[in-house]
Amino acid sequence: MKQEEEIRLNKFLSEMGVCSRREADRLIAEGQVSVDGKTAIQGQKILPGQQVICQGKVVSGKDAGESRRAEPVWLVVNKPRGIVCTTSHKDRAETIVDLVNYPSRIYPVGRLDKDSEGLILMTNQGDLVNKIMRSGNAHEKEYLVSVDRPLTREFCLAMEKGVWLEELKQTTRPCEVCPVDEKRFRIILTQGLNRQIRRMCQALGYEVTRLKRVRIMNIHLGSLKTGSWRPMTAAEYREMNRLLKESGSTNLPYARRQDRGKRELARNIHKE
Numbered sequence: 554m555k556q557e558e559e560i561r562l563n564k565f566l567s568e569m570g571v572c573s574r575r576e577a578d579r580l581i582a583e584g585q586v587s588v589d590g591k592t593a594i595q596g597q598k599i600l601p602g603q604q605v606i607c608q609g610k611v612v613s614g615k616d617a618g619e620s621r622r623a624e625p626v627w628l629v630v631n632k633p634r635g636i637v638c639t640t641s642h643k644d645r646a647e648t649i650v651d652l653v654n655y656p657s658r659i660y661p662v663g664r665l666d667k668d669s670e671g672l673i674l675m676t677n678q679g680d681l682v683n684k685i686m687r688s689g690n691a692h693e694k695e696y697l698v699s700v701d702r703p704l705t706r707e708f709c710l711a712m713e714k715g716v717w718l719e720e721l722k723q724t725t726r727p728c729e730v731c732p733v734d735e736k737r738f739r740i741i742l743t744q745g746l747n748r749q750i751r752r753m754c755q756a757l758g759y760e761v762t763r764l765k766r767v768r769i770m771n772i773h774l775g776s777l778k779t780g781s782w783r784p785m786t787a788a789e790y791r792e793m794n795r796l797l798k799e800s801g802s803t804n805l806p807y808a809r810r811q812d813r814g815k816r817e818l819a820r821n822i823h824k825e
Contacts (some may be wrong), residue, residue, distance in 0.1 A: 559598040562586065562605070567679025570626070570658040571607050574679050575686070580607060626659050627785035628675040631777045638664040638673060649673065653782050662686065662769075666748055671696070671766035672774040675782070684797045685770070691743040692796065695768035698750055701760040703735045708757055712740065716753040721746060725753055739767075770796050 560568075563577035572580065578595065580586050586593040587606045599605065605612040630653060632638070637646045638661045649661050653675060662674040662682050676682060685692055709732065715724045729741040740750060751761045767774045771792045777783060785793075 559600055562588065562593055562597045562599055564679070565599060565605065566607060566612065567682075569612050570677030571612055572658075572660045572679075573662075573682045573686075575683075576660060577607075577679075624657075626655070626657065626675075626677045627790060628653065628655065628659065628782050629772060629774075629777065629785055629789075630661075630673050630675055630782040631774060631779050632665055632670055632673045633779045634668055634670050637667050649675065652780065663745060665766060666751075669764040669766065670779065671764075672769055672772065673766070674769060674772065674785070681794075681797060686745070692770050693741050693743055693768070694745065694766060694770075695739060695741045696750060697733070697737065697739055697765045697767055698754070698761060699737045699763040700754055701736070701762055704732050704738060708759065709738065711757055712753060716756050718746070718749075718752050718756060720752065725749060736762075 562581065563574045566572055566577040566580075566586070567574045571577070577586070581593050581595055581597070584592050585608050588597065588599055589604050593605075603613070630649065632649060632652070635646065636649055636652055638649045646667065650659070653659070655675070657677065659675045659677050662676060663686055665671065665673055674685075709730045712730045713728055715727050717724045723746075725746065726742070726744045728743065731739045733739060742749065746752070750764060754761050765774075772785065772789055
């Protein structure tokens, strides 16, 4: 921080690699952050030299030495089922932070629910996290989904058009669906509603039996083994930043590359 320049507490925690701004707001609301010994409040700003403690750990101040912005960290992780994508242990389950066990503070970019698996990014760069997570930016996420009964043409078309979700009182954004076999399909979303794919399938009379995320924007899961992680490559990072600079566009640059033959297959699935 520049001398005598105030900064919002949530932004400061993000820049220090503690958590995302959204997570910081949650921790502040729960009373788990203090500034100079006093419980922090939402929207609070701080000055250089003030002591910040988050979840019992000193982030800045005399006990932490000079405050420095964390060196950028970006990891590509293959999350197994049963792992929760939070930084707390309130669910009494192993967290993604526990699984990776990285030597410095990092946190997940968004979430995969406990029963889902596959690609999740972890970082300490809060500003970029906000751009990736913002629904209006229409960044693609691709999933491989298994369901409990054979796919139909009507199901695929309904999923692509958008499904009314009664619990959330909204219709999902149009997406792309490509059958893989009788009971599996790939789906590309540009939004991230809570348990969206499971809710969409359930609304159409299907139950998801397995859900695996295989891509976020230009980052692919590839052959990364379940429970393993790797650093994001320099090329991946550059391309991700290029896409983030174009945030707000509703174009689907990767989805449009889907094989037309597979897309035609979705149109020709016979009824059960």
